[in-house]
Amino acid sequence: MLKNFREIAVETxxxxxxxxxxxxxxxxxxxxxxxxxxxxxxxxxxxxxxxxVRDAIAKLEFYGILKTLPQSGTIVEGIGITALEGLITDVLKLEESEFVDLVETRTLLETQAARMAAQRRTTEDIINMKNALDAYEAKVRNGLPAVEEDLLFHLTIAEAGRNTVLKSLMLIITPDIVKNFTKLDVCKDGRFYRSLEEHKVILEYIVNQKPELAANAMEEHLQDVTDYSKTLKENRD
Amino acid sequence: MLKNFREIAVETxxxxxxxxxxxxxxxxxxxxxxxxxxxxxxxxxxxxxxxxVRDAIAKLEFYGILKTLPQSGTIVEGIGITALEGLITDVLKLEESEFVDLVETRTLLETQAARMAAQRRTTEDIINMKNALDAYEAKVRNGLPAVEEDLLFHLTIAEAGRNTVLKSLMLIITPDIVKNFTKLDVCKDGRFYRSLEEHKVILEYIVNQKPELAANAMEEHLQDVTDYSKTLKENRD
DNA sequence: AATAAAAAATTGGTTGACCAAATGTTTTAT
DNA sequence: ATAAAACATTTGGTCAACCAATTTTTTATT
Structure with a gap:
C-alpha cells in the first residue's frame, strides 16, 4: 500500500x-x-x-550551462541546443536516481579504476591501499559496521588509478551509495567478512600488476550488490 | 617559455x-x-x-558532505574519515583536469552507454538519435563546425542507455569536453566527415541491437581523440 | 566630425536587518 | 512530581540597501 504513494514535489x-x-x-x-x-x-x-535568482544561476553555473562575469553579466556558455530540454532536469537530481543505475555505473567506474590501478600504482599507492584495508579489517574483526571504511578502500584504488576525472566522478556518486547502503541495509551479517577476503584478492592483483585479473576480481566483488539491487527493483514493481 | 608560468591561485x-x-x-x-x-x-x-559561509555550505552540501536542515542547523553527513583529506580538494576543480584523463573517462562512459543503448533502446530513442545525427550531418555538409551537435548525438545515446546516473556523469563532464575541444582545436578538416560515417555505423549497431559491436565501434570512434590528447601531453612535457 | 575624457547608469558582489520555523527554557496546571 | 503549555532564544531563509567594478552615455576638446 505504502508504495502507491509518491513523494510530493516541493518545487522551490x-x-x-x-x-x-x-x-x-x-x-x-x-x-x-x-x-x-x-x-x-x-x-x-x-x-x-x-x-x-542568484542561487539558480550558481547551480546552472556549476553544471557549465551559464557563466557569470563579475560586474558585467551572465552568459550562456553550455551546449545550447534545443534538445538540451529534459537533460538538465535529470542532472539536477542525481540523488533520486534508481539504486540499480547507481550500482551499475559504480561497477563500471570501479572495474576500470582497478584495471588502471594495477597498471599505474606507485609504492605510495600500495601503502595507502594497505592502510585503508587494515582500517577496514580492524572494524570488521570487532563486529562493527564498516561501510565507510569499505568505500574508502575503493577510493584509494581510484586514487592509484591516476585519473583525476574518474576519481572525481566516483566521489560524486559515493555519498549516494553510502546513503542507499545504510537505508537499504545491504550489509547483512557475514557480508563484511567475505568482502574483506575479496578486498585482499583485489589488492594482491593490483600490487602484482595484473590489470585484467584485478578488473575481474573487482567486478565479481561488486556482483553481489548488483544482484541485490535488482532484487529490490523487482520486489517493488 | 609561456609554459613555465603557473596560474595564480586566487583563493576566494x-x-x-x-x-x-x-x-x-x-x-x-x-x-x-x-x-x-x-x-x-x-x-x-x-x-x-x-x-x-552560506555559499561554502551550499557547495559542500552539493557534494553530499554536509546537510542543511531548515531552521535547525547544518550537520556533517558525508563519509567522514580522516583520509578524506585531499580528496575533496580535487573534486572541486574538475575543470582543471588533464585533458587525457577527461578523454579516458569519457571513452569508458560512452563505450558502456553504447553497449547499453543497443540492449535497451526504444523506438522513441531511435528517433531521437536519428534526429541528432541528421542535425549533425546538416551542419557538416554546410562546412560548419558541429562540436555541439556531435556531443548531442552522444548524449542521446546515453539517454537510450537508460541509466540516469551514467547519463548525469556524462552531462557533468560534457562542458569540459566542449571547452577543451574548442580550445585545442581538435576538430581539423575532414575529421567531421569521417566522424559522421562512424556515427552512422554506431547508430546502425544500436538499432540492430548488437551491444558488443556498438561498444567496439564507439571505442574506435573515440580512439582518434585519445591519440590526439596523448600527443598533446607529450609535446608539453 | 572624431576622439578622448568624464559622468551617469548598470552590473554582479556583499552586507546587515528582518522573518518564520525549530529548539530550549521557564512557567503553570494537574 | 510530572506533564503540558507559554515564552524566549537560536536557527536557516529571505529581502532590500549599499559597494565597487564595468559598461554606456554624455560632454568637452581638438
Missing amino acids: PVDKIIGQIRGLISSGQLNPGDRLPSERKLAEKLGVGRTH | PVDKIIGQIRGLISSGQLNPGDRLPSERKLAEKLGVGRTH
Whole structure:
C-alpha cells in the first residue's frame, strides 16, 4: 500500500527559475554567448527575491550551462541546443536516481579504476591501499559496521588509478551509495567478512600488476550488490 | 617559455571556508552526525560575511558532505574519515583536469552507454538519435563546425542507455569536453566527415541491437581523440 | 566630425536587518 | 512530581540597501 504513494514535489523558487531558464535555452530564445537579463530584472519579472535568482544561476553555473562575469553579466556558455530540454532536469537530481543505475555505473567506474590501478600504482599507492584495508579489517574483526571504511578502500584504488576525472566522478556518486547502503541495509551479517577476503584478492592483483585479473576480481566483488539491487527493483514493481 | 608560468591561485573566501571545514572533518574534530556551528557564529569567527559561509555550505552540501536542515542547523553527513583529506580538494576543480584523463573517462562512459543503448533502446530513442545525427550531418555538409551537435548525438545515446546516473556523469563532464575541444582545436578538416560515417555505423549497431559491436565501434570512434590528447601531453612535457 | 575624457547608469558582489520555523527554557496546571 | 503549555532564544531563509567594478552615455576638446 505504502508504495502507491509518491513523494510530493516541493518545487522551490530556485527550481522554478532553473526551469524557466532551461525553457528559454531549449526553445532557442537563449543561445550560447547570449547575455542573460540582469539579476534584478529577472527577480522583478519572476516576482522573487534576487537571492533566489542568484542561487539558480550558481547551480546552472556549476553544471557549465551559464557563466557569470563579475560586474558585467551572465552568459550562456553550455551546449545550447534545443534538445538540451529534459537533460538538465535529470542532472539536477542525481540523488533520486534508481539504486540499480547507481550500482551499475559504480561497477563500471570501479572495474576500470582497478584495471588502471594495477597498471599505474606507485609504492605510495600500495601503502595507502594497505592502510585503508587494515582500517577496514580492524572494524570488521570487532563486529562493527564498516561501510565507510569499505568505500574508502575503493577510493584509494581510484586514487592509484591516476585519473583525476574518474576519481572525481566516483566521489560524486559515493555519498549516494553510502546513503542507499545504510537505508537499504545491504550489509547483512557475514557480508563484511567475505568482502574483506575479496578486498585482499583485489589488492594482491593490483600490487602484482595484473590489470585484467584485478578488473575481474573487482567486478565479481561488486556482483553481489548488483544482484541485490535488482532484487529490490523487482520486489517493488 | 609561456609554459613555465603557473596560474595564480586566487583563493576566494568561499574556498578558504571550504578548506577550513574540510580540515575539521579530516582531523576528526567534526564527525558525521555532528552539527556545524551556526552560520552567524562561523561568519563572525572567520571574519567574513554570512553569505560566504552560506555559499561554502551550499557547495559542500552539493557534494553530499554536509546537510542543511531548515531552521535547525547544518550537520556533517558525508563519509567522514580522516583520509578524506585531499580528496575533496580535487573534486572541486574538475575543470582543471588533464585533458587525457577527461578523454579516458569519457571513452569508458560512452563505450558502456553504447553497449547499453543497443540492449535497451526504444523506438522513441531511435528517433531521437536519428534526429541528432541528421542535425549533425546538416551542419557538416554546410562546412560548419558541429562540436555541439556531435556531443548531442552522444548524449542521446546515453539517454537510450537508460541509466540516469551514467547519463548525469556524462552531462557533468560534457562542458569540459566542449571547452577543451574548442580550445585545442581538435576538430581539423575532414575529421567531421569521417566522424559522421562512424556515427552512422554506431547508430546502425544500436538499432540492430548488437551491444558488443556498438561498444567496439564507439571505442574506435573515440580512439582518434585519445591519440590526439596523448600527443598533446607529450609535446608539453 | 572624431576622439578622448568624464559622468551617469548598470552590473554582479556583499552586507546587515528582518522573518518564520525549530529548539530550549521557564512557567503553570494537574 | 510530572506533564503540558507559554515564552524566549537560536536557527536557516529571505529581502532590500549599499559597494565597487564595468559598461554606456554624455560632454568637452581638438
